[in-house]
Amino acid sequence: MTQTHSAALRRALADRLAEGGLLRTEPWREAVESVPRHEFLRGGFFEQVQGSAPTAWRPVLPDTDGWLKRCYVDESLVTQIAGTIVPGDIRGEIMRAPTSSSTMPNLVVRMLEDLQVEDGNRVLEIGTGTGYSTGLLCHRLCDEQVTSVEVDPEVSRRAGTALGACGYFPELVVGDGLAGHKDSAPYDRLVATCGVLKLPHTWVEQTKPGGVILATLCGWLYSSELARLTVEEDGTARGRLLGGQISFMLARPQLPPPLGMLPNLDGGEERRARLGADVLDDWNTRFVAQLAAPRAQRISLSRNGRTEHVLIDVEAGAWAALAKDGDDWTVRQGGPTLLWDAVEERVTQWRSDGAPDLDQFEVMVTPQGQTIAWSS
Template sequence: MRGGFFELVNGSVPTAWRPVLPDDPRWMARCYDDDSLVTQVAGTIVPADVRGEILRAPTSSSTMPGLVVRMLEDLQVEDGQKVLEIGTGTGYSTALLCHRLGDDLVTSVEVDEGVSTRARTALGQAGYAPRLVVGDGLAGHKEGAPYDRLIATCGMLTVPLDWHEQTRPGGLVLATLCGWMYSSELARLTVHPDGTATGTFLGGQISFMLARPQTPPPLGTLPDLDDGDERPTRLGADLDDWNTRFVAQLAAPHAQKITLAREGRTEHVLIDVETGSWAALHQDAAGRWLVRQGGPEPLWDAIEGHVQRWRQDGAPPLERFTVAVSPQGQHVTWPTA
């Protein structure tokens, strides 16, 4: 964080960020906090570029040090193993891998050239020289394959096939699976000789910024939310519970959720831009949830049915789910009652 970081402006609506630069007396103490620090917003803007506040979304950060260490422990790396890291960021986790294994066994891929350049400088100043690659981390780095371990410090909708194709049979892939409703879980997958990979979630409600190629598209013009037949639903649209939201987005991984104030009430709207399907939910005066749906597929029917089946099976925790990735796709399942 030699170039500073952004801190959240408390109470700002919409969310605002202000820079904290190295000449700020808070800078050093915050760098040693066990906290995530935003280091870039809007894809290109770093703290030194801003005076005052900025209303843009974060695009790069330094991960909470405690989480970095936890993930490296979960990676179960051993002496002599070759590791591919997806998402160099500030280079902090890259430095820890180099310290553990040696520079020659560490490759790190970063999509943003500016971020990679700053990490290279910081790593060099700390005495480390791993192989740093600028490119799409979702494609891995075939030239250095095969790897014994692969770790990703960004979220994704699906684990790319390229990753386990570039990992030795018996090797491990550690990645955070997410959806556009932003509930996510850390998965550890074992790669098999037939090119498939299977594993489980490790728990802890871990979240990362999504890999840039998998960020949600703009919503564009909203559909006519008065279309469609209205019906009661037992599942509330707030989906405040982390596990429930994760199960919901398994049924609709490309649905984005927004909240609108309309006609004197709060409406929760889910939209799948790709298919054009949508659902709008609100509570009536008695507190009952009502839903209207439109588009080619009944979006809320899929979500409601998936969550109900999970609850009928005893609502098992996410750590008991199974993740399987193959050329036929990615499947996440839970044990049935």
């Protein structure tokens, strides 16, 4: 009965994804209808406790009523918290940050379609996670054509168990996904299921000329976008952002450092701001701001009877504190660079060029680094 029920749930999921325009081709539809997502969630998942502050999570295990149906709801399901804690470890609630999840199926499918996989392609996946997307790749291609890298040994082990239970045996590697996996290179396609501040050139080196790299580019202000790049003969990669406000957990080696002791926010130089901190509430504007300050983190503080919005670049030792003064904003800045000056300059230039959508932004990766610029 469960097998028949899960097959019906998979077909229903495929129907919803197709109706939404995300599941566009028959090979991927067949994969979605064939690969049982619930097998990759046998360890359960966490659900958010509504109304909790700070956010609390509680486990949903396979013996919980409605577990199977929840596995086929189009939502991301948290599978690990605080780097080691899985649902079976908890009785009650936990207030820690998620560190691994089963990505919502519509995003998984959208990325696999956008990867433009062709028969016979060899694919490197960065971030095995639960293994569900790995299973879809194996079904679409074959085990020997799929390599998946996961930084967490226990996450990789659980994924391998689930994949084996479904009859899939790809090459699973435990290691830093930012380094790729050169032993099985070159690849025709590379897809990353984690966010990165900068796309590593090692990924370009391990992808064949003409091959495609699909990855989510992010910053510590947490506006991120999916980018698709084609590798060139000269060892560079070029492409565009695809738009759609895609969000993934950052690759663990690129997580922001602890803020530590805050700087003296009463120091520095104060002036009237040309742009207020509220511009960062807009996704596209925040992405542009990140281009100027990719390693800045944002916090809000209540001081002296008002709210201050603070950007801090811990590594550079730079900071900017903004507060509303009537209808205007003021900014104080300190450190070796003026963070808010850089943000204002970049955002103002973008707006003067007509504020092009993020899918008009071009990305280039060379051995010297990454550049992102918009077409005006």
